[in-house]
Amino acid sequence: MKELKIWLLYTNNSFQQMLVSRPTVIIFLLGKFLRVALFLVFLGFLFNGTRSIGDYTREQIVFFFLSFNLIDTLAQLFFREVYRFRALIISGGLDFVLVKPLNPLIRVLLGGADVLDLFMLIILSTIITVFSLANLTVTMSGTLLYLLLIANSLLLAAAFHIFVLSLGVLTTSVDHLISIYRDMTSMLRIPVDLYTQPIRFLLTFILPLGIMITFPAKAFLGILNWEAIIYSYGFGLVAFYLSLLFWNFAIKKYSSASS
């Protein structure tokens, strides 16, 4: 369909644009990779002193962390354009988007896929696959649930990014919200169970970050119950729907800055 074709064109353009400068590619890839590597090193040293943290073994904790990166990277891959939204509004470019016969979300949410995150995704997927096969019991059902729940995580991430876009339309303060989102998701580098109440409750049931990041990994390890799975999907669908409503509301309220 038309939207898919256009998304592919956008992605193609966006990828090309990012690959224009080779030093940039190298620096950013290096940075992203180091971010993961350094924390893994930290975990490594941490576990020199302990065999487990909470109820989880060392291998499980590493898996949770790698999972976090996988999902985080996936979200950035698709929704990178949201980080540029503020510039778009301020320059008046949003008007050009709204004037066209195309759902604006295709452009402002999905229009800037990040090729570097695609590279990271490939690297991370490889690492995670090798690591799990070597250190954890891998089951078909676990893997299937893992992937299905990651799809739901993407839906949740989309909902959040759309929410940020809507707020951006209303107030143009996108950057801090995105930073908060990143900071909060990075709280989930460790499984949400390690947090004490009430934070744990907050991160699982109020802000769906626990659902987004810890649950898929738990499902993989076979320790997620059915109610939680259903709850995840329910939350994901509802959140997505609500975010779209909010977006429509924001566009209605939009009054562009005068020339």
Place this chain on the structure above:
Amino acid sequence: MNMSVISVKGLSKYYQVHQKEPGLAGSIKSLFNRKYYDVKAVDNVSFEINEGELVGFIGPNGAGKTTTLKTLSGLLYPTKGEVSVLGHTPWKREPAFQKQFALVMGQKNQLWWDLPAMESFILNREIYEVPKARFEETLSELSDLLEVQDLLKVQVRKLSLGERMKMELIAALIHSPKVLFLDEPTIGLDVVAQKKMRDFIKAYNIKYKATIILTSHYMDDVKELCKRIIIIDKGTKLFDGDLDEIVRKFADHKLLSMVLDKELNRRQIEHLSALGGVKEYAYPKLILQVPRENSNKVAAKLLQSYPVADLNIEESALEDIVREVFTGKDVA
């Protein structure tokens, strides 16, 4: 019976803006308590435009021109009034409507910076669902008209401002819109590029019978392109009619533009002020502003008693006329 393509009735758009007192105390206060006041960007504006017309919107900054254009494009909801463009209500943003018009804003670009313009054209082709054959045809026509055939594969960032504007135009027109909204299209361009832009707009208007609304600060744009102009100031419509009409109505002065072959002595200079206002005197050039009715008489007198080598009777500069309209002369 010519159905109007653009119909605007009683359009009004009001904004709320907040006021901040200067200084640090004012900043802290504005964290807690903000005062808002109403700005009437557009106030009760009405007009009808028919197919193929090329209409100029002129007015000072903040007059409401861009706001009106944005409402016609569907970007803004009006506070009051009815608007219909090509039979659609713009702010409903129906794709059927959006596929038939284009908005071009001077100095604002929508092209992908690091890629050749061609990529942006292809993107628009898909968005506007232009059939491939027609796309190729339109592309080659436009790039010929604008003389940029060799630049299509060059990165946009490497083009000059003039070339970039041309690419913007192609991107905007690739779907052969019936209605064109041009907001300050020549701003920032050099004189040559401005002329080229104007020629193109004129050609496009004639060839495709496109209905065009043009806003501009440059009187030359308006003079060359628009038969009909609408003057807007402070959100209200001051004048709507042919360019000649406004000249006839408001210009109660004519300009006598002369080339002298001898410098004037003091007595002659003093006597000049009895005949009319000296607009400019820099030997050998002399421009005298005289009331319309007297222009012939004064011209004759000057030719008789002054060392005039050449004399022309001209209308007042359009800029001056328009300025007088803004400063509140009687519009009726």
Place this chain on the structure above:
Amino acid sequence: MKKYFTVFLVSWQNEFVYRVNFILWRIRNLLRFSMIYFLWAGIFISNRNVFGYNQPQMLTYVFMVFLMGTLILSAPSSDNIGGEIGNGDISNYLVKPVGYLKYWFIRDIASKSLNILFAIVELFLVWLVLKPQLIIPSSPQIIFGFVTAVLIATCLYYLLSCLVRFIAFWTPENTWGLSFLLLVFVETLAGGIFPLNILPSWIYTFLQFTPFPYLVYFPIAIFTEKIAGWELIRILLQSTGWLVLIFWMTKYTWKRGLVVYQAYGR
């Protein structure tokens, strides 16, 4: 000097104008803090002692990281030196009788002082809620050493961030690549997540040959008395050395960058 004071005031005003932004920035800081706090609290549930740190010590560390982060690692919300170089905006500053670097330094300080005020209030509230045991030093030498280290760290980080942004002179399309790398390094290697002395000694020593530990870890280590006596003096000397080095590098890069900038005739 007066003009810099005006810059300071206008900077504060600027922060207030974007009031939503400002509040969000404070929330963000608080979140970062909570996250690291609870990470460690979680780790200490099943462990009494991690690398020689008990819970009160580690939590004090985290509190201090929050304070240090605000003090040393923050930047004004409209800081866009890289962007300004990239699109030629610094020309506006270069023609005015205001040192560009000094200008942004003052804005940096202004932003930080505003943040400090709020951070102190927030920390107090958080302390009321969480009531962790904190360890506060008493001797004046410690306080003095600490303050010195913090001052050095502030300037050091400011210069480092300028330095990485000056790459914009040579690559105007890519203005924040190196900034991103700096951020990644500072996040872990400065001690923002964990105290650096839990690392093996060879890594610990190696890190002292980078500017990072002096930004967060060492000031805190002084404060919590992990470093004292001769070692304290040595560390302070090392951080001063780094400050001088980076200062010269920054100045030099700025000069060379301007030459390149003007050659482009923007």
